[in-house]
Each structure stands twice: as C-alpha cells, then as structure tokens.
Amino acid sequence: MTYSNATTELVRRLTLHLISSIALCLTGFSYHCRTVDSIIYPGDDDEDGGTVEI
Secondary structure (H helix, E strand, O other): OOHHHHHHHHHHHHHHHHHHHHHHHHOOOHHHHHHHHHHHOOOOOOOOOOOOOO
8 A cells, every 4th residue: 555545535435424424413422523523623512513603
C-alpha cells in the first residue's frame, strides 16, 4: 500500500464516520448529536444534544 492509498483510505473512513454520526444525530440519537456538537463546537457542553444557540 502506498502512502497516497493509505491517506485516501483514512480520509474515506473519517468521512463515512462523520456522515454516519450526523445521520444518527438527525434520526434522534442524542448521544451522537452531542458527539458531533463537541467536534464542531468544542466549547458547547449542553446536555440537550441539540444545536448551539447563537
């Protein structure tokens, strides 16, 4: 396996993981909502699992 193939595989797995996490969030699994929120908004630690209020 070359370096570029390994990098492509890593990016593909991360992308699929992020998409699946967001999909689970949208279907109502609040744990995944909080996980996605913590990635996108590191300072947001609310427990409602929803979006960040601006």
